[in-house]
Amino acid sequence: MQVLYTANARATGDGRDGHVRTSDGTFDLDLAIPKEMGGAGGAANPEQLFAAGYAACFHSALRLVARRASADVTGSVVDAEVGIGPNGSGGFGLAVTLVVDLPAVPRPAAEQLVEQAHQVCPYSNATRGNVEVALTVREALAA
Template identity: 90%
Template sequence: MQVLYTASARATGDGRDGHVRTSDGTVELDLALPKEMGGAGGAANPEQLFAAGYAACFHSALRVVARQAKADVSGSVVEAEVGIGPNGSGGYGLAVTLVVDLPAVERAAAEQLVDAAHQVCPYSNATRGNVEVTRTVRAAL
């Protein structure tokens, strides 16, 4: 693979109760363990960051495949929900739900676009076989 761009971020402090900063300083956040996991909450957490990245990346992939299919994806929205929990092997795993709103596309075409985007999106390709990714499509009809 020819790498076109590399992002770099550094975590300091106490991991999930620490701080993250990208090398260029455009993202800089305190982190806190969510209340649901026994922490104080009140700050970002890695699952939120992953959800934001996946949602943006998938939306971009969706727009690429829609352009190729000459489909109108105006008003489209992608929401990524990232869950974390014990994986049964002593570690933790993630589960992702992608909710894709395509108000200007009929259901069958919308499902085809989402399936195609799932094949193109780098986050989908990275998680395939490792993370359960459920896709929910909301379409015009």
């Protein structure tokens, strides 16, 4: 693989109760363990960061495959839900649900585009076989 771009981020402090910053300073956040996991909450956490990155990346892949298919992506949205929990082997695992809105595309075509995007998206390719990823096409709202 020819690398086109490399991101660099540094974590300091106490990991999940620490701080993260990118090398270019565009992203500079305190982290806190969520209340649901026994922490104080009130700051970002790694699962939120992963969800944001996956949603943005998947949306970009979706728009790419839609453009190739001449599909209308007006009003498209991707929501990513990232869950964390014990994996049964003494560690932790992640589960992801991607919920996609493609209001201008009929449902069967939308489902096909979402599946194609899942083959193109770098996050999907990185998680495949390692993280459970559920794909959902949300029903279009009535006009």
